[in-house]
Structures are given as structure tokens and as C-alpha cells.
Amino acid sequence: MRTTVIIIGAGHAGLAMSRCLTDRAIDHVVLERGEVAHSWKTERWDSLQLLTPNWMSRLPGYGYEGDDPDGYRTMPETIAFLERYAAVSAAPVQTHTTVTSVCRADHGYTVSTDQGDWSCRAVVLASGACNLASVPAFAQGVPSTVAMLTTMDYRHPNQLEEGGVLVVGASASGVQIADEVHRSGRPVTLSVGEHVRVPRVYRGRDIQWWMEVTGLFDERYDEMENLARARRLPSMQLTGSVARRTLDLNALTDIGVKLIGRFAGIHDGRAQFAGSLRNMCTLADLKMDRLLDKIDAWATSNGFDRAVGLPHRFEPTRVDVSPPLGIDLQSGAIRTILWATGYRPDYSWLDVPVFDLRGRLRHEGGVVASPGMYALGLPVLRCRRSTFIDGAGNDARDLSAHLASYLDRGNSTYRRDGYELATSR
Ligand SMILES: Cc1cc2nc3c(=O)[nH]c(=O)nc-3n(C[C@H](O)[C@H](O)[C@H](O)COP(=O)(O)OP(=O)(O)OC[C@H]3O[C@@H](n4cnc5c(N)ncnc54)[C@H](O)[C@@H]3O)c2cc1C
Numbered sequence: 132m133r134t135t136v137i138i139i140g141a142g143h144a145g146l147a148m149s150r151c152l153t154d155r156a157i158d159h160v161v162l163e164r165g166e167v168a169h170s171w172k173t174e175r176w177d178s179l180q181l182l183t184p185n186w187m188s189r190l191p192g193y194g195y196e197g198d199d200p201d202g203y204r205t206m207p208e209t210i211a212f213l214e215r216y217a218a219v220s221a222a223p224v225q226t227h228t229t230v231t232s233v234c235r236a237d238h239g240y241t242v243s244t245d246q247g248d249w250s251c252r253a254v255v256l257a258s259g260a261c262n263l264a265s266v267p268a269f270a271q272g273v274p275s276t277v278a279m280l281t282t283m284d285y286r287h288p289n290q291l292e293e294g295g296v297l298v299v300g301a302s303a304s305g306v307q308i309a310d311e312v313h314r315s316g317r318p319v320t321l322s323v324g325e326h327v328r329v330p331r332v333y334r335g336r337d338i339q340w341w342m343e344v345t346g347l348f349d350e351r352y353d354e355m356e357n358l359a360r361a362r363r364l365p366s367m368q369l370t371g372s373v374a375r376r377t378l379d380l381n382a383l384t385d386i387g388v389k390l391i392g393r394f395a396g397i398h399d400g401r402a403q404f405a406g407s408l409r410n411m412c413t414l415a416d417l418k419m420d421r422l423l424d425k426i427d428a429w430a431t432s433n434g435f436d437r438a439v440g441l442p443h444r445f446e447p448t449r450v451d452v453s454p455p456l457g458i459d460l461q462s463g464a465i466r467t468i469l470w471a472t473g474y475r476p477d478y479s480w481l482d483v484p485v486f487d488l489r490g491r492l493r494h495e496g497g498v499v500a501s502p503g504m505y506a507l508g509l510p511v512l513r514c515r516r517s518t519f520i521d522g523a524g525n526d527a528r529d530l531s532a533h534l535a536s537y538l539d540r541g542n543s544t545y546r547r548d549g550y551e552l553a554t555s556r
Pocket of ligand 1: 170228231259509520521
């Protein structure tokens with residue numbers, strides 16, 4: 132089978148690119164191992180609501196159409212949104228087709244799937260940023276009496292045994308799950324490493340609204356002082372709810388969740404925690420205050436001070452003076468460990484030398500280090516907004532323009548590292 136462009140993955144990123152290619156009359160197929168919105172259907176917990184407001188889902192030719200732009204979608208709503216996008220765009224999605232290999236071939240790529248092989252001139256990797264849960268190697272040392280699961284396996288608290296739960300990781304997934312599990316009657320200890328604290332609402336407006344109007348979301352990848360760090364940054368401690376509540380560490384302490392330092396290792400069945408909890412929290416408080424300072428300065432210089440509430444600051448994170456540095460995992464106090472330690476993409480099927488020494492995809496703003504190969508849907512791909520559904524629109528527009536000119540040019544010359552010579556990015 133032959134087509135001009137293969138897009139791998141029918142999440143929002145693949146669908147956005149499909150729409151852009153359709154608008155440019157570029158022949159393409161979207162290959163999807165499950166169905167449209169597969170990861171939202173199969174890899175998220177039941178109560179999850181997006182942490183981005185409804186208005187933050189602008190995709191090419193499509194956006195929020197309801198009467199609650201400031202609300203946060205539930206999972207069924209998110210799935211319905213993407214299914215409708217695929218339908219109105221008439222995206223050429225071939226479902227239940229798993230890509231098993233992508234190799235260089237004459238004039239393009241061979242994309243092998245469990246439904247046969249495709250030849251194409253260009254490939255778009257839109258297979259997701261969160262295919263695998265990142266779990267530290269020392270998890271192997273957890274005694275067999277303690278159950279373990281990741282945020283990708285977690286669905287609801289009743290799936291867990293009664294008894295204590297250690298949630299590892301205090302970013303968006305970790306704080307949301309810690310809150311839900313603790314409220315179910317299972318006492319939660321939350322292991323806290325580096326995290327990004329933000330209020331849900333500041334001066335009467337959603338924090339994402341502030342990030343939008345101040346231009347923080349639009350900071351470009353090629354203008355950042357430390358791009359690698361921006362791409363590694365944990366997700367903001369946020370949750371979507373009707374009450375628009377702030378879910379920070381103080382809110383968790385208020386309901387009885389115990390805070391403990393970063394999970395550093397396991398020795399003889401004993402979990403060991405770093406003594407840096409206070410420092411981690413002080414740093415997160417400081418960074419939040421710096422963000423709020425920026426917002427206040429923007430509001431003043433743009434004449435917004437009268438349109439929003441008064442500037443204020445939040446209570447510093449409350450931390451025990453000397454939180455425990457160890458827990459005996461054989462004592463029965465902890466029955467389950469829930470790893471909320473992040474995600475990574477799975478490119479195990481990508482047989483093209485486009486990875487750096489750490490196994491990360493080499494790309495410049497989504498232009499992958501192999502002719503005619505592009506990536507979408509990765510954190511801070513072209514700007515900070517790229518991390519969210521809302522960023523895929525502009526990214527797909529930019530990259531589809533690059534892809535179209537690549538197809539027009541035919542044979543080009545390439546540097547040794549795989550990037551094309553003299554292209555605009
Ligand atoms: C817990 C959680 C909460 C999130 N909350 C928000 C939020 O509030 N707001 C927001 O904007 N974003 C949120 N994100 C989503 C984030 O925006 C996306 O994970 C990311 O941007 C990737 O989107 P995507 O379309 O690229 O990937 P996905 O939606 O993961 O789509 C990739 C598709 O590729 C398919 N695929 C993968 N491998 C293959 C293969 N080998 N062959 C064929 N098909 C394949 C998958 O089945 C999947 O359907 C959240 C993510 C997670 C994990």
C-alpha cells in the first residue's frame with residue numbers, strides 16, 4: 132500500500148496534522164492501534180478531568196462549542212470531543228492497526244503494521260508522549276507483599292486493597308490520585324520530589340488564563356535558556372473541578388495526607404526517602420511567587436488591575452520539621468505503592484537512527500533528524516503550549532507547512548546528523 136504521508140496515532144495531535152494535510156490536499160493515512168482517542172479511553176483513571184479549561188482546546192478547524200468555556204472536560208467528554216473532531220474532519224483513520232516498524236526506504240519510509248506494509252514519502256510521529264509509565268529501577272526491591280501499580284493502571288480507589296497507600300510523585304497525577312485515594316479511607320503518604328505549585332485561580336481568573344494573556348504559553352523552544360529542562364519539567368499541580376479548587380500540598384495536608392521526601396531507594400525492604408522535603412517545597416513556593424510577580428507586573432502594565440481581583444500571596448507549604456526518612460515496607464503499614472513518577476513515549480518500533488545517547492528523539496521543534504520525519508504532541512515541542520491539546524494546532528500548521536515544502540523540493544541535501552541543509556524551522 133502506498134500514500135504520501137503516514138501519521139502514526141489518532142490522538143488530538145495526529146488528528147490536527149491530518150486536518151492540516153487535508154487542507155493542503157496532501158494524500159495521507161492515520162494509523163491507529165486502537166480507536167480514535169485510544170489513550171483517553173484506555174489509559175486514564177475514571178474521575179480524571181482535564182486540568183486545562185474547555186476553551187484551551189483549539190484545533191485546526193475545530194474548538195470548544197459548548198456553553199461552559201471555563202469548565203474542565205471529563206474523560207467521556209474528552210473522548211466525545213476527539214471523536215467528533217475526527218468525524219467533522221473526515222480524517223482517514225485506519226483503526227486497529229499497530230505500527231510495528233518504521234524504516235528508511237528509497238524516497239521515504241516503509242511503515243510496517245500488523246495489517247500490512249505501507250510505503251510513504253514522509254512520516255509524522257503522533258503516537259503520544261505518555262505511552263509508558265516511568266518507574267525507577269529500584270522498584271524491583273519492593274517486597275512482594277506490597278501491591279504496585281502506576282497511574283496508567285489506576286482506575287479508582289476500590290481497585291486497591293484496604294490499608295495504607297504510598298503515592299510517589301506530587302505532580303498533577305500524583306496529587307489528584309492521592310486526594311481521591313485518601314478520601315476513600317485508605318491513608319495516603321505522598322512522596323514529594325521536585326514539583327510545580329500553582330493556584331487554580333489567581334485574582335479571580337484561572338491560572339491558565341493568566342499564562343495565556345501574559346504570553347507565557349507562547350515562549351518558543353528556540354528562545355529558551357534551558358530547553359532540555361523545560362521539556363523535563365513536571366506537570367503543574369492542578370486539577371479540574373466544578374469548584375475550581377486548588378489542589379496543592381497544603382490542601383492534601385488539610386485532609387490528613389502525610390508528606391514525605393523524594394523516594395530515593397530501597398534497602399532490605401525499607402523504603403528510603405531524601406531529607407530534602409522542606410527545600411523542595413520552599414523552592415516550589417518561591418517559583419510560584421515569582422510567577423505571580425510576573426502576572427501582577429503584566430496586569431499593571433496592561434491596565435488590567437481594575438478588571439481582576441487584588442494581588443495576594445498564598446500560605447507557604449506546611450512541612451513537618453523532620454519527616455520520616457524511612458518506612459519499613461514489610462510492616463504492613465503500606466499495602467500499595469502507586470507510582471506517579473511520570474511518563475515517556477514509546478518509540479521501540481522506530482528503526483531509524485534518530486535518538487540521542489539517552490534514547491530521546493532528536494528533533495528541532497518537531498522536525499526530526501531524518502528527512503521527511505516529523506513529531507507532534509511532545510512537551511514544549513515548539514513552545515510551552517505544545518505540552519497541551521491547545522498547542523497541537525499551531526504546531527501542526529507549522530510542521531505541515533515544512534512538510535509540504537519538503538515534498539515540493541524532492542531531493543534535498545542533508546547534514547551528517549540527519550537534518551536537511553538550508554531549511555527554515
Ligand atoms: C494523565 C494525563 C492527563 C492529561 N491532562 C491533560 C489536560 O488536562 N490538558 C491537556 O491539554 N492535555 C492533557 N494531557 C495530554 C497530553 O496533552 C497528551 O498526552 C499529549 O499531548 C499527547 O497527545 P497525542 O495526541 O500526541 O497522544 P495520544 O492522545 O496519546 O495519542 C497517540 C495515539 O497513538 C496511538 N499509538 C501509539 N503507538 C502506536 C503504534 N505503534 N501504532 C499505532 N498507533 C499507535 C495511541 O493508541 C494513541 O491513540 C494529559 C495526559 C495525561 C497522561
